Amino acid sequence: QDMVDASLRLKWLTQAQFAGFYVALEKGYYKDEGINLTINPGGPNLLTENLVATGADTFGLSGGTDSVFAARDKGLPVVCIGVAHQVTPFVFVSHKDGPVQSVADFKGRTATTWFTGANHVLSAMLSKVGVSPSDVDIQPQQVSVTPFVDKQVDVVTATRHNELYVINERVGKDNLNLFVPEDSGVSFPRDTLIVSETTAAEKPELVEKFLRASVKGWREAFANESEAIDIIMKISPTLDRAQQEFMLREVRTLMTAGKGSTDGLFAIDKAAVGSANDLLAEYGVISKPVELDAAFNASFIESIPLEERRL
Amino acid sequence: MPGTVPEQDAADERPLIELRQISKTFGAVKALQDLEVSIRPGELVTVVGPSGCGKSTLFNILAGLEEPDPGNILRLKGVSSTASDLLGKVSFMPQRDLLLPWRNVIDNAILALEVEGMPRAEARRLAMDMLPEFGLAGFEAQYPNQLSGGMRQRVALMRTFLFKRDLMLLDEPFGALDALTRTMMQRWLLDVWQKHKRTVLFITHDVDEAIFLGDRVLVMTARPGRIKLEQAVDLPRPRKADIVTSPEFIALKKTLLEAIEEESMKSFQVAGR
Amino acid sequence: MPGTVPEQDAADERPLIELRQISKTFGAVKALQDLEVSIRPGELVTVVGPSGCGKSTLFNILAGLEEPDPGNILRLKGVSSTASDLLGKVSFMPQRDLLLPWRNVIDNAILALEVEGMPRAEARRLAMDMLPEFGLAGFEAQYPNQLSGGMRQRVALMRTFLFKRDLMLLDEPFGALDALTRTMMQRWLLDVWQKHKRTVLFITHDVDEAIFLGDRVLVMTARPGRIKLEQAVDLPRPRKADIVTSPEFIALKKTLLEAIEEESMKSFQVAGR
Amino acid sequence: MTASISSDSARQISRGIGGALLVAVVWELCARGLDLPAYVLPAISSILAGLANDAGSLLAAARFTATESLAGYAIGCLAGMAAAVLVTMVPSARSVVVPLATAINSVPVVAYSPLVLLWFGIGMASKVVMVAIAVSFTIFLSTIAGLDRVDRKSVDLLRSFGAGRLAVLWRLRLPTALPLIIAGMRVSTVRSVIVAIVTEMLGAYGGLGWVIYQAVLQVDFVKVWAAIIVASAISLAFFGAISFVERRYVFWR
Amino acid sequence: MSGAASVAGNLPVASTGRFGAVVKPIVWLVAAVVLVEAIVVVFGIRSYYLPRPSVIASTIMATPGAYLAGLWRTFLETVLGFVAGSLFGVVMAVVFHRWVLLREMFFPLFVVSQTIPVIAFGAVVVLWFGNTLLAKAVISFYISFLPVTVNTLLGFSAVDPRQVQLMRSFGADDAQILRRLYLPAALPQLFVALKLASSLALVGAIVGEWFGDTTGLGVLLLQAMYNENVAGIWATIVVSACLGMGLYGVVAFAERRIVFWGGEQ
Numbered sequence A: 001q002d003m004v005d006a007s008l009r010l011k012w013l014t015q016a017q018f019a020g021f022y023v024a025l026e027k028g029y030y031k032d033e034g035i036n037l038t039i040n041p042g043g044p045n046l047l048t049e050n051l052v053a054t055g056a057d058t059f060g061l062s063g064g065t066d067s068v069f070a071a072r073d074k075g076l077p078v079v080c081i082g083v084a085h086q087v088t089p090f091v092f093v094s095h096k097d098g099p100v101q102s103v104a105d106f107k108g109r110t111a112t113t114w115f116t117g118a119n120h121v122l123s124a125m126l127s128k129v130g131v132s133p134s135d136v137d138i139q140p141q142q143v144s145v146t147p148f149v150d151k152q153v154d155v156v157t158a159t160r161h162n163e164l165y166v167i168n169e170r171v172g173k174d175n176l177n178l179f180v181p182e183d184s185g186v187s188f189p190r191d192t193l194i195v196s197e198t199t200a201a202e203k204p205e206l207v208e209k210f211l212r213a214s215v216k217g218w219r220e221a222f223a224n225e226s227e228a229i230d231i232i233m234k235i236s237p238t239l240d241r242a243q244q245e246f247m248l249r250e251v252r253t254l255m256t257a258g259k260g261s262t263d264g265l266f267a268i269d270k271a272a273v274g275s276a277n278d279l280l281a282e283y284g285v286i287s288k289p290v291e292l293d294a295a296f297n298a299s300f301i302e303s304i305p306l307e308e309r310r311l
Numbered sequence B, C: 001m002p003g004t005v006p007e008q009d010a011a012d013e014r015p016l017i018e019l020r021q022i023s024k025t026f027g028a029v030k031a032l033q034d035l036e037v038s039i040r041p042g043e044l045v046t047v048v049g050p051s052g053c054g055k056s057t058l059f060n061i062l063a064g065l066e067e068p069d070p071g072n073i074l075r076l077k078g079v080s081s082t083a084s085d086l087l088g089k090v091s092f093m094p095q096r097d098l099l100l101p102w103r104n105v106i107d108n109a110i111l112a113l114e115v116e117g118m119p120r121a122e123a124r125r126l127a128m129d130m131l132p133e134f135g136l137a138g139f140e141a142q143y144p145n146q147l148s149g150g151m152r153q154r155v156a157l158m159r160t161f162l163f164k165r166d167l168m169l170l171d172e173p174f175g176a177l178d179a180l181t182r183t184m185m186q187r188w189l190l191d192v193w194q195k196h197k198r199t200v201l202f203i204t205h206d207v208d209e210a211i212f213l214g215d216r217v218l219v220m221t222a223r224p225g226r227i228k229l230e231q232a233v234d235l236p237r238p239r240k241a242d243i244v245t246s247p248e249f250i251a252l253k254k255t256l257l258e259a260i261e262e263e264s265m266k267s268f269q270v271a272g273r
Numbered sequence D: 001m002t003a004s005i006s007s008d009s010a011r012q013i014s015r016g017i018g019g020a021l022l023v024a025v026v027w028e029l030c031a032r033g034l035d036l037p038a039y040v041l042p043a044i045s046s047i048l049a050g051l052a053n054d055a056g057s058l059l060a061a062a063r064f065t066a067t068e069s070l071a072g073y074a075i076g077c078l079a080g081m082a083a084a085v086l087v088t089m090v091p092s093a094r095s096v097v098v099p100l101a102t103a104i105n106s107v108p109v110v111a112y113s114p115l116v117l118l119w120f121g122i123g124m125a126s127k128v129v130m131v132a133i134a135v136s137f138t139i140f141l142s143t144i145a146g147l148d149r150v151d152r153k154s155v156d157l158l159r160s161f162g163a164g165r166l167a168v169l170w171r172l173r174l175p176t177a178l179p180l181i182i183a184g185m186r187v188s189t190v191r192s193v194i195v196a197i198v199t200e201m202l203g204a205y206g207g208l209g210w211v212i213y214q215a216v217l218q219v220d221f222v223k224v225w226a227a228i229i230v231a232s233a234i235s236l237a238f239f240g241a242i243s244f245v246e247r248r249y250v251f252w253r
Numbered sequence E: 001m002s003g004a005a006s007v008a009g010n011l012p013v014a015s016t017g018r019f020g021a022v023v024k025p026i027v028w029l030v031a032a033v034v035l036v037e038a039i040v041v042v043f044g045i046r047s048y049y050l051p052r053p054s055v056i057a058s059t060i061m062a063t064p065g066a067y068l069a070g071l072w073r074t075f076l077e078t079v080l081g082f083v084a085g086s087l088f089g090v091v092m093a094v095v096f097h098r099w100v101l102l103r104e105m106f107f108p109l110f111v112v113s114q115t116i117p118v119i120a121f122g123a124v125v126v127l128w129f130g131n132t133l134l135a136k137a138v139i140s141f142y143i144s145f146l147p148v149t150v151n152t153l154l155g156f157s158a159v160d161p162r163q164v165q166l167m168r169s170f171g172a173d174d175a176q177i178l179r180r181l182y183l184p185a186a187l188p189q190l191f192v193a194l195k196l197a198s199s200l201a202l203v204g205a206i207v208g209e210w211f212g213d214t215t216g217l218g219v220l221l222l223q224a225m226y227n228e229n230v231a232g233i234w235a236t237i238v239v240s241a242c243l244g245m246g247l248y249g250v251v252a253f254a255e256r257r258i259v260f261w262g263g264e265q
């Protein structure tokens, strides 16, 4: 059997957020499908869509629906073939003993967030409760959550699998209020699997094989968490094991939430995706709503039998 | 009158500076060894010796720039001192002009005055007045790289003269000057010396110059340098230019030349040739 | 025999180099004006003149380093040339030694040979053999900042001698040397000149030296420099040291000194004093 | 003299513009001729159009970044020179200060950014500090090298005039060091802008780095390039200003 | 003086001096570390502002292999980039020195090139050079050559024109004057730039590793930064400081050996 070379570009460095892919690689699932896969980590200012569009990488686990829409809007020929996190992976966090106890309390307070989509989610949440986003002091969020821990800001944005762990450690899980976008009717699925239009059109079977192996890897990772963490820790020994274990548990929640629970891993929830599309168009991030069916192609993931995709 | 020097000193004529057992070693090179000399106040002493024998090294020590090897004795006005005590106490003209390339003629000349704290404008005025005497009139605003070799030397000389100290060390100050400029500078030096009663040590290669100027001529040996001969010059002052043809002068010159040549020969491996 | 020079030239004795209407201006300073001179092959010509009159400037032009002002005529062996045509054709010793601080004595001496393409080892061997003659034996590995002024000058001289060219320009080569070392170097120079039939131009401040060495002495005027006097020296060769006391010598010296002094006076504003 | 300087700089500026135009034309031809997509290399014309489009916000960002770089640059230059002078005046401080400074500088400035952001916040202060750190080392190194470069014989001469360390420093060491100090200052101009930008990328309220960071994530490469052109213009102006100062004050070579 | 010291480099006096020069900073360093430890403990500084040195040390010792591997990889990238950047910097200085037209046309563009923040162009770097060691070396090259060019040009311009004239009078051509006069004369200035470039090359390598790499100090740094692992940040800072000081030390050592003649003109 001829092996095909391919690469997967992640959105960030090696960590449990991507455990399934590493497990599949380690266990030889890609090899079994005839793919000689290289996993390339991501980094700040490294746009996965860009690398996939130019052909530098075959597959990409990119930022999320937001980055896919932005890329499509700018004419990058990428297609999403699966969505990992079925619900918004980040939450807004305030101190339990602080002034912010509800989304309405954000008014007149300081909130920090990432100006790459999360800010629009925040704006939408605020609008839903009748607070004008301009009444909240929304500031760019830096790498550290210390300003929040030190109560210099009232609300901080945290990914469930990453920042939340740090905040829990430093403030205490029980001293925090979490504001979940879905509770306000806003959804922003992230961690999208993408390929270029060329690959989608010319090598559909490669895409399918890749998906099959990846899904298998993820199921294995969730079935055998400590082994999955071992694999990650071997690659990045300086990571904190407890944090990685936390991350894998949270990622599991995110990947199996919503449509993920019924339609399996990497299912594409057109409704959730569509609402993100409208949100971004409304806030002018993209010039006009992107044509959904061209940007999101569920046919590859759906070609895998449902029982193979469900946990 | 200085110059007519008794060899054994009067009690009140304590040496201005007295050196005993001065040696100086650079790595493997012994530049000076057990040099002994004393200079009385107001004397004009000239120093001759073969090239590389340690004359400049001696001056560096007297200017306080170089410590001699341990075990030396150095007395300034009878007070035992280290070389560094002499810093700022002698006006020193080094063999290479060492003009600062970013200062023009006038500002190079006033360098020492500035260091002393004299206001620039005043120092410049003083120096401007001296320019014609040094044949540098009109060149005050030139930079060193625009000067001829002799002009550079004259600027360095001016800088030294402007720094008024009891002891003046001049290392081949007239080396790059033509005969007349040199004569004028010599006359000028004698003027300054007599008027201001400065003590002068003067290195030269020119035996005529050494005799013409000096109260005493020190002849140094080849490296390692020592004083080979201290020759008093008992010619009356003021000396005229034609003194060089007098029999006393010629006799002195002969003595000195013999002493120097004997030493210079040692510097060369002339055996085989 | 070179040295016994007929003033009017034989047809076959074309000048090696001929300058006409050479002027050189630096900004507001006129260094040379309408200088005319021609040098026959094999001649040893000495140049004297007041400090700052343009001697070094003349040499820079002859070495091809400085273009004279437009309108000049410069002929090399009868062929009209620009100054830059002379680059690499004359061996030139500048007034300041210009030793490279990162090269030791021997490597500074062989610089020109290296440029010519001689292998280093060979060049070093050549130079090593010459060290004793220059009184530098044992100093081959020293760096310039470890040398005395006279030693530096001798290294520069060696460098020039090792670069063998028909025309040799020496700018005060013996300025920093003591009497004997100077005498030895003079003797050495005459040896080289007679053996190798090189043409030599030699700047000096020392009129004795100018007469002792030269077939002709050129006296330059004060700035702007021109040739004031071309004095043939009809003394027989080889010349002994005691020639300086001969009446012919003294007569020549008198003529020359008068010419130089007249020019030197112009450099000074001596009116007020 | 002044006339020749200004005609010199007129020629230099026109040639500089010529060089820039040449590159711009080649760039435009490449981008258009090879039909490169904007995410690989946008054509220079579309960058300029984007520049005009976003002129207002880019200008505001430029002012932000320029302020940070200038403030950091000034502090860095002073600190670097002061440390170098200190080390020259108090030789025993040398074996402590030099390795320490080397160690601090050996760490890429970006590594400090999380700490500096933590200590000085996300505002301008942290950028100023980062720029100052980066600049001060360059200046420190250049200044020490310059101060050490003096001819020992000239130092001796000044000492023989009774000059103390301070006088030697002022009249000899500093003028000797000036060419190297200014060369260091020239190199630092560029570095100060880039460090401000890079730090902004890691967290800021505004500035060109912030614009670039946002634009990358929004896949707006025309905007990225437009911001970079503005950054280059700032650096070049800055560099040119220091070169001008250099030509004024280091004339003797 | 400096010449004498280096000529006599094998004398016991000089080697004691060098030994002292190595030991003294180490003693100071140890003292500083102890002091910091004491300050953190006494003033109760929270660990995410400043962890205790002992905590940093134990962080490194927990996974020494990871730090060593990162160190080695970053070292390779840095050395490659540094050597290439220095050579290119000198070559460009020579070119710019020789052809004034080229300098006036393109030197400003060199300056401009340095204002491009490479980290904004990670994708382009990956596109052109892939995820290879070469890609990091290229970045490290890119950000280290300008100081070398600037300082070498400065060194060239400081050459005494009379010295050039002397070489010309020997018939030396441009190449010989360059080799025997300009290059040696520029060495003191060049070394100042090389010391700077050694640090910059390291910065380049570390930033280069942010473009999707798996090993290297940059990766460790990034990971620690975004996981708010302050001890990890410090651990990486310490390791890269050691690497940087090592590189600097090598350059400084070479400088002492090569540029022995000091300031004498």
Ligand SMILES: Nc1ncnc2c1ncn2[C@@H]1O[C@H](COP(=O)(O)OP(=O)(O)OP(=O)(O)O)[C@@H](O)[C@H]1O
Pocket: B026, B027, B029, B030, B031, B049, B050, B051, B052, B053, B054, B055, B056, B057, B058, B095, B223, C142, C145, C146, C147, C148, C149, C150, C151, C176, C178, E001, E004
């Ligand atoms: N810094 C130094 N390092 C090593 N050797 C030195 C140093 N300075 C001087 N010397 C050596 O000391 C000896 C005496 O040098 P000095 O300069 O005193 O001679 P000098 O009598 O002034 O000669 P000249 O008449 O040629 O100027 C020389 O052999 C020289 O090589």
Ligand SMILES: Nc1ncnc2c1ncn2[C@@H]1O[C@H](COP(=O)(O)OP(=O)(O)OP(=O)(O)O)[C@@H](O)[C@H]1O
Pocket: B145, B146, B147, B148, B149, B150, B151, B176, B178, C026, C027, C029, C030, C031, C049, C050, C051, C052, C053, C054, C055, C056, C057, C058, C095, C223
């Ligand atoms: N590069 C220059 N720029 C401006 N003026 C210069 C330059 N070089 C020489 N001069 C001037 O030209 C004149 C002649 O200088 P030159 O060096 O030829 O004199 P010289 O005869 O060699 O004197 P000396 O015997 O003192 O060495 C001097 O007045 C000098 O100031």
Ligand SMILES: Cc1ncc(C[n+]2csc(CCO)c2C)c(N)n1
Pocket: A012, A017, A114, A115, A116, A117, A118, A159, A162, E226
């Ligand atoms: C939309 C969004 N923007 C920025 C960040 C910040 N960030 C960029 S990479 C990284 C590490 C994640 O594992 C983090 C925290 C984010 N998380 N989500």
Ligand SMILES: [Mg+2]
Pocket: B055, B056, B057, B095, B171, C148, C149, C150
């Ligand atoms: Mg001497």
Ligand SMILES: [Mg+2]
Pocket: B148, B149, B150, C055, C056, C057, C095, C171
């Ligand atoms: Mg001259």
